[in-house]
Amino acid sequence: MLNVGKIEEGFVLDHIKAGKSLSLYEHLQLDKLDCTVAIIKNARSNKMGKKDILKVECDIDMLDLDILAFIDHNITVNVIKNGEIVAKKELVLPKQIKNVIKCRNPRCITSIEQELPHIFVLADEEKEIYRCKYCEEKYTERSKAL
Amino acid sequence: MKHLMSPMDFSVEELDKLFDLASSIEKNPAKYAHACEGKILATCFYEPSTRTRLSFESAMTRLGGRVIGFSDAGSSSAAKGESVSDTIRVISCYADICAMRHPKEGAPMVAAERSLIPVINAGDGGHQHPTQTLTDLLTIRNLKGQLGGFTIGLCGDLKFGRTVHSLIRALVRYPDIRFIFISPEELRVPDYITDMLKSMDIPYEEVIRLENVMPRLDLLYMTRVQKERFFNEEDYIRLKDFYILDTAKMELAKKDMLVLHPLPRVNEISVELDDDPRAAYFKQAQYGVYVRMALILTLLEITV
Numbered sequence: 013m014l015n016v017g018k019i020e021e022g023f024v025l026d027h028i029k030a031g032k033s034l035s036l037y038e039h040l041q042l043d044k045l046d047c048t049v050a051i052i053k054n055a056r057s058n059k060m061g062k063k064d065i066l067k068v069e070c071d072i073d074m075l076d077l078d079i080l081a082f083i084d085h086n087i088t089v090n091v092i093k094n095g096e097i098v099a100k101k102e103l104v105l106p107k108q109i110k111n112v113i114k115c116r117n118p119r120c121i122t123s124i125e126q127e128l129p130h131i132f133v134l135a136d137e138e139k140e141i142y143r144c145k146y147c148e149e150k151y152t153e154r155s156k157a158l
Numbered sequence: 159m160k161h162l163m164s165p166m167d168f169s170v171e172e173l174d175k176l177f178d179l180a181s182s183i184e185k186n187p188a189k190y191a192h193a194c195e196g197k198i199l200a201t202c203f204y205e206p207s208t209r210t211r212l213s214f215e216s217a218m219t220r221l222g223g224r225v226i227g228f229s230d231a232g233s234s235s236a237a238k239g240e241s242v243s244d245t246i247r248v249i250s251c252y253a254d255i256c257a258m259r260h261p262k263e264g265a266p267m268v269a270a271e272r273s274l275i276p277v278i279n280a281g282d283g284g285h286q287h288p289t290q291t292l293t294d295l296l297t298i299r300n301l302k303g304q305l306g307g308f309t310i311g312l313c314g315d316l317k318f319g320r321t322v323h324s325l326i327r328a329l330v331r332y333p334d335i336r337f338i339f340i341s342p343e344e345l346r347v348p349d350y351i352t353d354m355l356k357s358m359d360i361p362y363e364e365v366i367r368l369e370n371v372m373p374r375l376d377l378l379y380m381t382r383v384q385k386e387r388f389f390n391e392e393d394y395i396r397l398k399d400f401y402i403l404d405t406a407k408m409e410l411a412k413k414d415m416l417v418l419h420p421l422p423r424v425n426e427i428s429v430e431l432d433d434d435p436r437a438a439y440f441k442q443a444q445y446g447v448y449v450r451m452a453l454i455l456t457l458l459e460i461t462v
Contacts (some may be wrong), residue, residue: 017422018400029367086383117263118261119261119262119263119283119285120263120264121260121262121263121264121265121267121268121282122264123262124262125241125242125243125268127241128268145262145264145267146264146265146267146268147263147264147282147283147285148263148264148285149263
């Protein structure tokens with residue numbers, strides 16, 4: 013089994029669906045951070061069978077937890093300090109997300125006015141449904157976002 | 159400052175007050191004839207709609223106010239590429255209240271976010287048409303005596319028909335209402351509506367044949383299949399004459415069933431029904447003026 017060393021300060025994203033870590037890497041824009049990132053694919057997991065893990069050595073505040081929660085709120089976020097897990101952040105679906113996804117409704121005002129932000133509002137927490145703030149179109153590709 | 163984007167922007171209590179005011183205006187129009195003197199309504203219509211625009215203009219004129227505006231995007235600054243946000247900032251300097259219709263969904267909300275004056279959504283694409291819903295609710299309240307305790311059939315284009323979506327969302331707040339949706343398969347009511355009804359435990363049925371359910375209806379809300387909502391002309395031609403309400407079908411209905419229609423109709427209601435006392439659609443247009451008068455007064459916070 014491959015061993016990846018501990019990180020001193022940063023975060024570990026655990027329980028990522030197997031094969032999805034690279035996509036998450038892009039969504040979190042980790043390529044723009046000047047820090048160590050370890051991408052572990054297909055690690056063995058008792059809970060999931062296979063899973064991916066991301067280890068990032070940077071300040072926790074640099075991570076957009078809202079985007080992470082929107083993409084998959086089942087991911088475990090471990091906060092690391094001095095090489096130890098000091099906290100586990102619980103991901104809660106954000107009430108509103110801005111400029112993460114685009115409204116695809118061709119009749120929406122955002123389709124013609126380019127400067128408008130694309131804002132989606134959590135319309136149904138139980139069913140995890142987001143709707144465009146302006147036209148109320150349902151975002152149906154959430155499962156594909158990751 | 160309050161705007162009207164969706165009928166749900168007003169609580170049931172606020173709607174009751176609005177409808178009481180509309181009824182007071184109907185009974186004593188002279189009392190309100192100068193209520194908006196010195197005030198200006200801007201009607202910003204980015205797509206043609208003679209009926210709604212004239213209803214707003216009639217309402218403001220009957221309140222003693224004045225009206226400015228444009229009636230299609232071609233004659234407005236939108237043709238030069240001006241954004242809705244910029245337009246409303248300028249209109250805010252010219253008028254005291256604005257009624258906006260736009261083919262793009264959410265445009266009036268963009269305006270409301272930047273506006274310095276109250277904005278009324280006068281219809282945005284296939285999304286919302288709240289003043290039509292207020293009209294429908296006032297009509298039902300006045301002609302049926304109350305909002306609640308009836309079976310309503312909604313017939314025609316239930317997929318793209320924004321008046322239908324708004325009306326259902328507004329009606330679910332009242333007690334003991336049963337819905338019957340009558341439409342071809344292709345124009346069924348969207349899932350989010352039926353999901354909402356299921357979650358609220360409100361009874362509904364979806365049927366194709368109008369005749370089968372006529373005897374059970376207390377209200378029948380007819381809609382037009384709108385050409386402008388279709389991307390495909392072929393689908394429009396196939397579905398436009400799916401339902402025509404005529405005297406034969408009306409014979410199956412209760413003696414006190416009311417027929418409503420947001421108008422304009424094309425041929426979905428036969429003209430031979432116009433003299434039937436159950437045909438309430440022209441009365442509905444009259445209530446549309448009263449409710450818009452009440453709305454203008456409420457949003458401008460004018461008390462008489």
